[in-house]
Amino acid sequence: MSPDFAVELSGIHKRFGAVHANRGVNLAVRRGSVHGIVGENGAGKSTLMSILYGFYPADEGRIAIDGEAVALRGTHDAIAHGIGMVHQHFMLVDRFTVLENVVLGAEQGFALSKSLAAARRELQRLEQEFGLMVDPDARVSELPVGVLQRVEILKALFRGARILILDEPTGVLTPQETEALFRVLATLKARGVTVLLITHKLKEILAVTDRVTVMRGGSVVADRETAQTTEAELAELMVGRQVQRSGARAARGRGELRLQAQGLAWRDAGGVLRLQDVSLDLHAGEIVGVAGVSGNGQSELLALLSTLQPLQQGRLRIVGDDGTAIEIDATHPGNPHRLRELGIAHVPEDRHRLGLVLGFEAWESSLLGYVDDAALRRGPFVDGGTARAQCRQMMEEFDVRPRNERLASSKFSGGNQQKLILAREFRRAPRVLLIGQPTRGVDIGAIEFIHRRIALLRDAGCAVLLVSTELDEILALSDRIVVMSGGRITGELAHDEADETRLGCLMGDARVLS
Structure with a gap:
């Protein structure tokens, strides 16, 4: 055990019945570094971090924090030893303010007003020290996703975290918000905070970490200085074989029209307008990618196109293989069974x-x-x-x-x-494929396979609508890209025109940079 290391895990084993999730894992994380942990689904990385945060007890092995052996019997022990965790799905109360969320669970006695006053002063200090500026009186439900993540980080720092675990932190961020997070990580590192970063995005590992640990089958199979490795090597270490990465592709010519949506709008049960004036065409032999931060109308669009939700406004026009068309609207509803008869397949997001x-x-x-x-x-x-x-x-x-x-x-x-x-x-060789988040929560080997099968279906003449929050996926597969923000289509780009910066501006409903 060495005080140079913020975290040392030695010989960690964890079993869940017949499943041996962690197999003698050794991990050493230097103090004040950003350390990446990568691996396929089921590799054991999330279980290992759950042990470090006190969610699970290890069956065997030792844990040392700052060179001293510790027993973590629950998350309260982890927090007491300066460990914080920002989960992939934020743990915030929407109707509370930023300040109330930060204090929640860390109140001091019964005098809540004194706790809030003291917390406000501490929050202001943390904001200044780490560059995490947030309005403490803003209601969480009204904040963009990038700011919510800052709130989660502030909440961990408020509880005294010197070791911060981030689980897939960029999954719901625009490219610009991701860059802002990277600047925050650099500041945290400069202030001596140790960051453990779990992500499947290898470009991010190479961009922000000092060292990276690769897990496979519950074991550590490699530990590398980030500067001494490559995306290709990490991918191969993760799956145990060479991985063919999806690459950019030339734009294709359009075939005949297969599906047309015109003027779609939809309100939820609370009367909130979730989709407004959305129109798009799907043609044979092309993939139309729909990009956007999660929650900007993509799910509602898929539900309407697949008729899982009835149309409220607008219409769908479906062209059959004999050239005849049928129309669906609020007075002439469709259903998934009828769509399958017309050759429309649906792979849902959930x-x-x-x-x-x-x-x-x-x-x-x-x-x-x-x-x-x-x-x-x-x-x-x-x-x-x-x-x-x-x-x-x-x-x-x-x-x-x-x-x-x-x-x-x-x-x-x-x-x-x-x-x-x-x-x-x-x-069944569908004429139209509606597919949502095809590789969400999927490891790199399966991503390679899924991308290849989608491309083969497109090449066979299918019209594909691909909804994904993964910009690499959108850029790799799409012939044409539409971007959604606030329930509207904010722009459309051909494959050759698109890059992360231009898409990010449209995702934020900003003017496309020339």
Whole structure:
């Protein structure tokens, strides 16, 4: 144990039943550094950080903080030892102010007014020291995502964090907000705070970390000085083989019109306008990417195009393979079953809630939406043997692991659940594909596979609408990109015109830089 290291984990093991999540993990993080931790889904990195933050006890091994052995029996122990964590999904109360959120759980006695006054002074000091300027009286529900993240960091610093764990911190940020976060990390490091950064974005690892640890199968397989490694090496270490990264591609010519949306608008149950005057066309043989920070109308757009939500305003026009068109509007509603008959497939953003029934066996989930397929029926009933054989074929073609069609859908990893859904929706060669967040929570090996299959479907003549908050994904796959902000389309760029800066300006509803 050395005082030069803020964190030392030695021989950490953690089991959950038959799953050995951490296998003798050793990790040493230098004081005042930014240390990256990368790995595929299920590599054990989140479990390891949960042990460090006191969520789970280690089955075996030792933890040292600033050179001294510690026992972390809960998050209160971790906080007492100066460890803070900013989760991927923010832990803030929307109707509270910034100040109230920072104080929540750290009040001093019953005199709340005194606690708030003292907290305001401390918050102002932290803002000045770390450059995290936030209006303490602003209501959290009214703040942009980038500012919310600052609030979470301030909340951890307010509790005395000298070691800060950030879990996928840029997943909901624009490129400009990401750059602002990187400046914050540099300031934290300069002030002696140690940062552990969990992210699947290797470009970010190379941009901001001093050292990076790679995990695979619950173990540490490499530890590198960031300056001495590359994105390609890290990707190969993560998956155990060479990875072909998606690259830029030439724009393609448009085919015939397949789906047209005109003047779509939608209000939620509370009367809030979530989508306003959205129009777009989808043509054969092209991928139209929809970029934007999560929560700017993309989910509502997908729900309307897939008819999971009925239209309130505007219309859809769907052109069949014989050239005839049908129209859907508020008075002539559609439904997902009818859309499948017209060759429109949908891969939803939320695979657990809308893409699978987690308690179903894999072969049962592979039938969802397609139980009327004549090839799978014996009289009025689904032929289980035929359906299971079809699922085995799909699992082989889409590399779903394990190859067990009788395994519950909940037992597959996120990447393999996603590939099962893709296999179901792709195998019938749809005319139009609506796909939301295709690689959310998916490791780098599965990302490579999914991108290749989407491109193959496009090359076969399918019209693809791709909704993703990952700009690398949008830029790699899209022939044309539309950007959404505040429920509106704020701009459209051809593939060759698009870059992160221009897209980021449109995501923030700003003028595109010339």
